[in-house]
Amino acid sequence: MTDLPFTTIEAVDSVFLYIFGISGLLLLxxxxxMVVFVIRYHHRRHPQPQPSPSSKLWLEFVWTLIPTLIVLSMFWxxxxxxxxxxxxxxxxxxxxAEGRKWSWSFNYENGRSSDRLYVPVGRAVRxxxxxKDVLHSLYIPAFRVKMDAVPGISTYVWFRAPEAGSFDLFCAEYCGxxxxxxxxxxxxxxxxxxxAWLKHGKKAATVEGPALLTRHGCSGCHSLDGSQRIGPTFQGLLGRQVRVVSKGQxxxxxxxRSYVQRSILQPQADLVQxxxxxxxxxxxxxPSDELQLLVDYLCSEALSIVPAGP
Structure with missing residues (x-):
C-alpha cells in the first residue's frame, strides 16, 4: 500500500539511522x-619533545559543547x-495478548481467540x-515493537502493518x-x-481440540505424535498405564477421563514419573465447555492409536 499513515517502523528506524549516522561520522x-597525529608527530620527525601549552580555553569549550549538543540531539x-x-x-x-508457558493467546473484542495475531493491513492495532505465570516479552521485529508481559500488570504496544504477509512473533524474555x-x-x-476471519468462529467454545491445545499452551510441552517433550505425549493417552507419584507415594x-481432567486442573496431584x-x-x-472439549479430544479415537514401529 502507498501513502499509509505513520508507522512504528518509521519511529524506530529514523532514530536508529540518525544515531548510526552520527556514530559513523565520529568514528571516521x-x-x-589519530592517523594524522601518528604520522605528523612521529618520534622520527620529532626526536626531541617540543613544549606545548598546558591548556587552551577555546579548545576545552569546543570539545565539551559539541559532544553535549550531539548527545542532546540524540535524546530529543x-x-x-x-x-x-x-x-x-x-x-x-x-x-x-496473554503469554503463558510456552505459548501466546490473542483475544478480540467480539470473543474470537487465536494462537496467531491476525491484523488488518493499514490499520493501527493496540x-x-x-x-498468566512468569515474565514473558512480546517481540515483533518486523514492526519494531517489544514489551514485557508481566503477571498482574497490563502493558501495551501498537503498530500498523504496511503490507500483507506473515511476520514472526517471539518471546524475548527467558521464561523456562x-x-x-x-x-x-x-x-x-x-x-x-x-x-471475514474475525466474523468466522466468533464463539471460542466451538474451537476444536487441536486449536484448544495450542491456544492453552498444551502443545508447547506435550506432543501428539509420540515424540518426547517436557511432558508426556498425548498419543495413545486413554487406557495407558502410567507410573505416578500421588501424595508422595x-x-x-x-x-x-477423570484422570485427564484432574491432570488439567490439578497437575501435581498425580505426577508422572x-x-x-x-x-x-x-x-x-x-471455561468448563472448553475443558470438556479438551478432555473429549484427548480421550478420542484420534489419539488412541499408537502407530506400529518400523
Missing amino acids: GITAT YSWEGYLKLRDVPPDALKVQ VAITS VSHSSMTTTVEALPQEQFN EQNLIVD GYPPVMPSYQGQI
Whole structure:
C-alpha cells in the first residue's frame, strides 16, 4: 500500500539511522585524526619533545559543547520517537495478548481467540499484554515493537502493518525450558479478509481440540505424535498405564477421563514419573465447555492409536 499513515517502523528506524549516522561520522573523524597525529608527530620527525601549552580555553569549550549538543540531539530525537510509540491512534483495533508457558493467546473484542495475531493491513492495532505465570516479552521485529508481559500488570504496544504477509512473533524474555519454542506469527490480511476471519468462529467454545491445545499452551510441552517433550505425549493417552507419584507415594494408574481432567486442573496431584513438575494449574483458568472439549479430544479415537514401529 502507498501513502499509509505513520508507522512504528518509521519511529524506530529514523532514530536508529540518525544515531548510526552520527556514530559513523565520529568514528571516521576520530580515526582520521589519530592517523594524522601518528604520522605528523612521529618520534622520527620529532626526536626531541617540543613544549606545548598546558591548556587552551577555546579548545576545552569546543570539545565539551559539541559532544553535549550531539548527545542532546540524540535524546530529543529518541524522545520524540518514544512518544509516538506510546501514542496510540484512537481508531486502533484492540487485541488482548496473554503469554503463558510456552505459548501466546490473542483475544478480540467480539470473543474470537487465536494462537496467531491476525491484523488488518493499514490499520493501527493496540495489543494489551499480560502474563498468566512468569515474565514473558512480546517481540515483533518486523514492526519494531517489544514489551514485557508481566503477571498482574497490563502493558501495551501498537503498530500498523504496511503490507500483507506473515511476520514472526517471539518471546524475548527467558521464561523456562521451552522459551525458544514460544513463537508464533502476525498474519496481516487485507481489510475484507480480516473482517471475514474475525466474523468466522466468533464463539471460542466451538474451537476444536487441536486449536484448544495450542491456544492453552498444551502443545508447547506435550506432543501428539509420540515424540518426547517436557511432558508426556498425548498419543495413545486413554487406557495407558502410567507410573505416578500421588501424595508422595508411587502407584500405577490407568488413564481415564477423570484422570485427564484432574491432570488439567490439578497437575501435581498425580505426577508422572520422569517428568518435571512445571505444569501450571488451569483451575479457574479455562471455561468448563472448553475443558470438556479438551478432555473429549484427548480421550478420542484420534489419539488412541499408537502407530506400529518400523
